[in-house]
Amino acid sequence: MNKNVKWRPYGAGALLGVMATLSVLLSTKLLGKPQYLGTSTTFVRAAGLIERTVAPDHVKDNAYYTKEQVKVDWQFMLVAGIFVGALVASLIDRSFKIEAVPPIWQERFGNRAAVRALGGFIGGVIAMFGARTADGCPSGNGLSGLMQLSISGFISLAFFFGVGVLVARLVYVRKAGAR
Amino acid sequence: MNEQWLGLLTGVLFGALLQQGRVLRFEKQLGALLLKDMTIFKFMLSAIIVGMVGINLLASLGLIELRVRDTRLAANMVGGALFGIGWAIAGFCPGTSVGAVAEGRWHAVWVILGMLVGAALFAEAYPALQANLLSWGALGKITLASVLGLSPWVVIPILAVVYIVVLVWFEKKGL
Numbered sequence: 001m002n003k004n005v006k007w008r009p010y011g012a013g014a015l016l017g018v019m020a021t022l023s024v025l026l027s028t029k030l031l032g033k034p035q036y037l038g039t040s041t042t043f044v045r046a047a048g049l050i051e052r053t054v055a056p057d058h059v060k061d062n063a064y065y066t067k068e069q070v071k072v073d074w075q076f077m078l079v080a081g082i083f084v085g086a087l088v089a090s091l092i093d094r095s096f097k098i099e100a101v102p103p104i105w106q107e108r109f110g111n112r113a114a115v116r117a118l119g120g121f122i123g124g125v126i127a128m129f130g131a132r133t134a135d136g137c138p139s140g141n142g143l144s145g146l147m148q149l150s151i152s153g154f155i156s157l158a159f160f161f162g163v164g165v166l167v168a169r170l171v172y173v174r175k176a177g178a179r
Numbered sequence: 180m181n182e183q184w185l186g187l188l189t190g191v192l193f194g195a196l197l198q199q200g201r202v203l204r205f206e207k208q209l210g211a212l213l214l215k216d217m218t219i220f221k222f223m224l225s226a227i228i229v230g231m232v233g234i235n236l237l238a239s240l241g242l243i244e245l246r247v248r249d250t251r252l253a254a255n256m257v258g259g260a261l262f263g264i265g266w267a268i269a270g271f272c273p274g275t276s277v278g279a280v281a282e283g284r285w286h287a288v289w290v291i292l293g294m295l296v297g298a299a300l301f302a303e304a305y306p307a308l309q310a311n312l313l314s315w316g317a318l319g320k321i322t323l324a325s326v327l328g329l330s331p332w333v334v335i336p337i338l339a340v341v342y343i344v345v346l347v348w349f350e351k352k353g354l
Contacts, residue, residue, distance in 0.1 A: 008201060011200075013223065013229075014225045018231070024234055034244055044301070064306075074183065078190035078329070081187045082190050083281045090281065123264075129260050131297075132258070133312065134258025134259045134261075135258070148234060
């Protein structure tokens with residue numbers, strides 16, 4: 001393996017650690033309140049914004065939307081920024097690639113985009129319901145949680161990964177003789 | 180600078196680093212869950228080691244405040260388990276699903292749509308879950324340091340060494 005490729009996740013990860021630190025400092029100085037990395041609350045706010053266009057009263061009366069506040073805030077723009085940053089970086093180093101069905105999925109379930117769409121959608125529903133129950137995803141509970149030594153972060157990350165490993169084995173690994 | 184612009188700027192850097200760390204790909208996410216390729220943990224642990232020292236240093240100097248989340252045992256465990264199930268099927272977490280679409284893996288659009296529906300379903304379920312699942316084992320804003328009754332500066336070097344040992348082990352095993 002190329003040496004640069006091998007060190008890539010460490011370099012990018014360490015820079016993310018610097019960025020997360022500076023982000024807390026800058027947001028404290030400029031906005032008067034610290035902002036820690038996180039993404040999943042944005043999905044609640046986005047769902048609320050969409051739902052509000054058809055059922056404004058329902059969103060206004062919902063306790064969770066009221067608690068998290070349906071608005072375009074710092075974290076909402078952080079998530080929008082992830083899109084922009086990943087797009088620009090992948091175009092610059094030419095790693096941008098149109099992919100309809102990822103290889104590991106294809107090996108197990110074939111190359112029909114509709115099957116992948118269904119799996120992605122159902123997985124997404126369950127993952128987000130879980131992330132909101134645990135009060136955070138691998139960004140908020142994982143990165144920001146472990147950076148602050150938070151017990152909720154350690155427990156959540158252990159369950160994300162532990163259960164993820166078990167389910168991935170069931171879903172993607174064919175048992176010998178099963179065909 | 181206002182809140183939204185600072186968020187966008189931070190997000191652009193976050194997205195570029197996720198992309199350069201190569202963690203936005205389905206193969207890398209599933210690679211970790213199938214215990215074959217630990218790229219996402221190399222990325223996360225590197226970020227955590229640096230951020231753990233940096234953020235706690237700023238907090239100890241009184242320059243920033245920590246925002247430790249409440250520990251709720253039942254919610255962290257049940258929610259964590261549900262997330263694990265969904266993550267293994269979908270192949271992306273919330274942040275990486277957005278970045279994956281941006282680098283051309285457009286099937287992650289379905290994951291994002293599912294996640295929006297999951298968030299809306301949770302908003303509907305929240306009032307019913309508040310008094311039980313979400314409050315069982317509520318222990319407040321506890322950290323590994325506060326639970327052990329130690330200074331964070333005792334815990335941080337120990338954790339850093341543990342994380343580095345794990346990373347060295349991944350390299351030795353070729354993961």
